[in-house]
Amino acid sequence: MRNGLLVVAAVVVVAGIAVARLGVTPAAGRAEAYTAPRTADGKPDLNGVWQAFSTANYDLQAHPARAAMALRPAPTRTEPGGLGRATPADLPAAPVRALGAVGGVPAGPGVVEGNEIPYQSWAAARKKENFDDWLTRDPEIKCYLPGVPRATYMPYPFQILESTNTILIAYEFAGATRTIHMEDAGSSPSDTWMGWSRGHWEGDTLVVDVTSFNDQTWFDRAGNFHSDALHVVERYTPVSPYHLMYEATIEDPKVFTRPWKISLPLYRRYEKDAAILEYKCVEFVEELLYGQVGIRDPGAEQTHK
Amino acid sequence: MKRVSVLCLGALAPAMLLVWLLPASPAAQDPATAKAETANAWTPSRTPWGDPDLQGVWRYEATMPLERPKNLAGKTLLTDEEVAQRDAVEREQEAKRLAGEEGTAVGRQSVADSPIRGNEYNSFWQDHGRPRKVYNRTSLIVEPPDGRLPFTPDAQKAEARSAARYGVGPYESYLDPDTGERCLTDGVTALMWQGPNGGHNRIVQSPGYVTILHEEYRDRRIIPVDGRPHGSIRQWFGDAVARWDRNTLVVDTINFADKTNYEWANVWTRPSETLHLVERFTRSDAETIDYEITVEDPTTFTKPWKAVIPITRLPDKTEIYEYACHEGNYAMANLLSGARAERGGR
Numbered sequence: 001m002r003n004g005l006l007v008v009a010a011v012v013v014v015a016g017i018a019v020a021r022l023g024v025t026p027a028a029g030r031a032e033a034y035t036a037p038r039t040a041d042g043k044p045d046l047n048g049v050w051q052a053f054s055t056a057n058y059d060l061q062a063h064p065a066r067a068a069m070a071l072r073p074a075p076t077r078t079e080p081g082g083l084g085r086a087t088p089a090d091l092p093a094a095p096v097r098a099l100g101a102v103g104g105v106p107a108g109p110g111v112v113e114g115n116e117i118p119y120q121s122w123a124a125a126r127k128k129e130n131f132d133d134w135l136t137r138d139p140e141i142k143c144y145l146p147g148v149p150r151a152t153y154m155p156y157p158f159q160i161l162e163s164t165n166t167i168l169i170a171y172e173f174a175g176a177t178r179t180i181h182m183e184d185a186g187s188s189p190s191d192t193w194m195g196w197s198r199g200h201w202e203g204d205t206l207v208v209d210v211t212s213f214n215d216q217t218w219f220d221r222a223g224n225f226h227s228d229a230l231h232v233v234e235r236y237t238p239v240s241p242y243h244l245m246y247e248a249t250i251e252d253p254k255v256f257t258r259p260w261k262i263s264l265p266l267y268r269r270y271e272k273d274a275a276i277l278e279y280k281c282v283e284f285v286e287e288l289l290y291g292q293v294g295i296r297d298p299g300a301e302q303t304h305k
Numbered sequence: 306m307k308r309v310s311v312l313c314l315g316a317l318a319p320a321m322l323l324v325w326l327l328p329a330s331p332a333a334q335d336p337a338t339a340k341a342e343t344a345n346a347w348t349p350s351r352t353p354w355g356d357p358d359l360q361g362v363w364r365y366e367a368t369m370p371l372e373r374p375k376n377l378a379g380k381t382l383l384t385d386e387e388v389a390q391r392d393a394v395e396r397e398q399e400a401k402r403l404a405g406e407e408g409t410a411v412g413r414q415s416v417a418d419s420p421i422r423g424n425e426y427n428s429f430w431q432d433h434g435r436p437r438k439v440y441n442r443t444s445l446i447v448e449p450p451d452g453r454l455p456f457t458p459d460a461q462k463a464e465a466r467s468a469a470r471y472g473v474g475p476y477e478s479y480l481d482p483d484t485g486e487r488c489l490t491d492g493v494t495a496l497m498w499q500g501p502n503g504g505h506n507r508i509v510q511s512p513g514y515v516t517i518l519h520e521e522y523r524d525r526r527i528i529p530v531d532g533r534p535h536g537s538i539r540q541w542f543g544d545a546v547a548r549w550d551r552n553t554l555v556v557d558t559i560n561f562a563d564k565t566n567y568e569w570a571n572v573w574t575r576p577s578e579t580l581h582l583v584e585r586f587t588r589s590d591a592e593t594i595d596y597e598i599t600v601e602d603p604t605t606f607t608k609p610w611k612a613v614i615p616i617t618r619l620p621d622k623t624e625i626y627e628y629a630c631h632e633g634n635y636a637m638a639n640l641l642s643g644a645r646a647e648r649g650g651r
Contacts, residue, residue: 040353040512047511144632159527161511163360164353168509168516170527177518177525179507185624192627216632276527278540282488282631283564290479294641295648298478 036204036238039162044204046160046167046236049269049276050244052153055108056264059222061117062110068092068103069221070135095135105221111153113261117224123255130223138221142289143281145176145193147217148210148232149248149262157269159276160236167199167206172279180208188212191228206236219250227254242268349552349588354512356530357552359586362507362625363594365498366617368395368437371573373444373452381452383441395436440615445498448611454573460605464572476644479637484565486637488630490522492574493542493558493582497596498614499574505625506616515547515554520625528556535559543576554586577604592618 036044058069067089074088096103119127130137140146146154156172167180180199188196188211196212210232218225235247244266251259287299349357368391373380383391398412407413412433444452456464475481485491491499496519498504505520513531518524530547538544539562547556561576580602589595594616601609 040355145627145629161509161514161516161527163509163511166360166509168511168518170516170525175523175525177523179509179518179624185622189626193629193632194627273536275529275536277538278542280489280541286479286487286637290637290641293638293645294476294478294481295645296477298480 034204034239037241041164043162043201044206044238045162046206046238046244047162049157049159049274050266051155051157051269052246052264052266054111054153054264055106056111056153056262057150057155057220058105058108060110060112060220060224060262061222062115063105063108063222065107066090066105068096068099069105070096093135111262111264113263116260118257118260120255120257123225127223127225130218130225132223134221134223137223139217140221141285143174143285144216145174146171147193147213147219148178148195148197149234149246149250150217150219151176151178151194152234152246152248152266153264156279157274157276170276172276174279174281180206193217195230195232202235204238206234208234208236210234225255226250226252229254236266239265242270244268347588347590352510356510356549357554357588358510359508359515359554359588359594360510361621362505362619362623363497363616364505364619365614366433366435366437367615368439369442369445371445371612372454373446377443378451380443381450383443385441388439388441392436392439395439399436438615438617445612445614446610447613449608455607455610456572457603457605457607460572467572474644476640479641482637482640485522486640488522488634490524490541491571492576493524493526493561494574494576494580494598494600495571496524496526497584497598497616505619505623507625515556518625520628522630523628530554539578541576543580543582550585552587554584556582556584556586558582558584572605573600575605577602579604589615594618 036046039045039047055063068091070093071090072093074090077088091097092099092103117127135141140150140154151158151169151171151173154171154173158169158171161168161170165181165183167182169178169180171177176194178194178197180197182199185198191212191214193214193216195210197208197210199206199208201207211230213226213228213230213232215226215228215230229252231251233249233251235245237245237247239245245263246266247261247263249259249261250256287297291297291299349359352358352360395412398410402411446452446454449455471483479487496504496517497506507518507520509516509518513529515528515530517526517528519526524542526542526545528545528547530549532548533546535546535557536544537560539560541562541564543558543561545556545558547554549555559581561578561580563575563577565575580600583599583601585595585597587595587597596614596616597611598614599609599611600606
């Protein structure tokens with residue numbers, strides 16, 4: 001909570017906006033000092049290009065900087081030790097070593113309320129396996145649809161396009177788009193990567209109830225995961241012309257012992273040319289996924305007989 | 306035209322959801338009122354911020370082919386009798402479909418017509434679901450007057466090469482299949498009316514933007530309608546800007562990038578770097594958009610061509626669904642390892 005408070009405090013200072021009574025809690029929906037502008041049909045106007053600036057996509061939880069996203073254990077020390085309790089740093093795994101400082105993981109205060117993700121014991125073990133085997137398991141690496149809430153805090157902008165009974169959230173990563181149904185649109189006929197989203201307004205807050213997920217997406221690059229029983233309730237609350245507070249309550253009785261919550265601010269991209277451009281990453285990962293399958297490997301320029 | 310994304314459809318079907326649960330209500334179309342040109346008589350409703358309202362889920366549901374069939378050369382319009390005959394065929398196929406018949410009886414492509422093995426399965430995805438509308442025009446193309454694509458000689462050769470290769474190979478690496486099989490796109494030119502079941506598109510408007518979500522490949526165009534000039538970045542979908550011309554949305558797109566390794570399955574959909582696309586969306590009645598497209602690309606065509614395409618609004622509550630193509634692209638690995646096995650490896 002304290003970390004979240006700091007983030008909000010920074011937001012307020014940067015924006016130069018005095019927001020009275022915000023200091024008590026960063027929870028969305030309680031920033032009563034700000035009232036969002038209205039659309040032509042009287043709804044809060046959240047239109048615009050937004051982006052998270054957070055280390056949440058590296059790791060939802062508080063974490064020190066790491067040498068790389070894929071690590072190998074530090075070598076055992078052969079010299080006689082000096083002071084006790086020193087922990088040698090893990091090294092970048094061989095496939096990502098060439099990235100050097102660019103491939104490191106910046107430290108972050110975490111976005112999970114209370115910092116604990118309440119895994120069931122089997123799931124905690126699985127999360128650790130995911131972390132250790134990140135390079136082959138993270139669906140982001142394969143350009144798969146990122147799921148919710150992960151799409152929100154990936155390092156790419158997204159655009160909220162507000163119509164009357166439909167709101168689109170158009171993400172740059174992988175060209176993912178969510179349709180937020182503001183009127184009854186039935187239920188999803190199948191499990192999906194991005195879920196089935198039903199929205200409503202609570203004051204200025206857009207509340208989105210998301211269900212019908214498959215079990216294929218992750219929450220971050222640290223291996224945090226869920227099952228097909230995932231249920232996410234998102235809250236988007238405007239707190240200034242340039243900021244939304246984002247909150248997601250995550251529930252999954254197959255994986256967690258109780259619901260848990262993340263929150264982080266979203267920032268308006270208001271430079272003149274702010275737009276969602278193409279990030280059709282399929283073509284960026286074909287070499288990784290299929291290069292060694294064919295007769296010819298365009299990346300290695302070698303022929304498999 | 307006959308090769309509309311067929312191979313990739315079969316390959317990717319397990320990963321996708323398509324809309325077809327449409328009411329089987331007959332789509333009545335009085336041939337006498339069929340229009341060949343855009344009409345501005347009907348006044349569309351407005352969005353709360355005052356733009357003409359194009360919103361809804363739309364698809365192409367007519368029988369007109371893009372190009373005028375060679376056996377109809379010189380004939381721009383069908384007679385009333387011919388329209389009635391074709392309409393009867395559509396209804397007959399509908400009746401057979403409801404009676405549980407399959408294959409050519411319900412208008413699907415015959416296996417013999419396709420070079421692609423397993424086309425029985427592919428043809429399943431071509432089902433129209435309800436009778437198509439019969440118009441009296443013989444081609445979607447209205448210019449040039451012969452109703453045919455004005456290919457350059459090079460493009461003609463490319464079309465022939467592509468046709469010979471499609472569904473046959475070689476498939477030596479992931480760069481060999483076409484962009485559809487790679488789960489990238491089938492290009493913008495045919496976005497509004499091609500694809501499975503006629504191509505489902507959801508149009509959503511918000512102040513200053515018209516967004517088109519094309520279900521297949523989850524192609525998406527977020528089109529600014531705010532007077533901004535073209536940007537400079539080349540993309541698969543180019544750089545689109547739009548304006549309102551009374552009740553018509555006019556979209557102008559340039560700066561396409563063609564990053565394919567091989568020629569496009571349908572050469573005429575190729576977004577070459579010299580392509581300039583102008584699209585006009587006009588609602589001509591409560592359930593129709595007259596979609597007019599002008600294609601100018603000196604690399605592929607000797608002169609600009611223009612098509613006028615009626616797009617049908619699907620009933621309220623029709624959804625488009627998530628198209629997780631790449632996520633389920635088992636076909637790619639199977640295609641490549643199959644080619645490798647045929648070559649005598651492994």
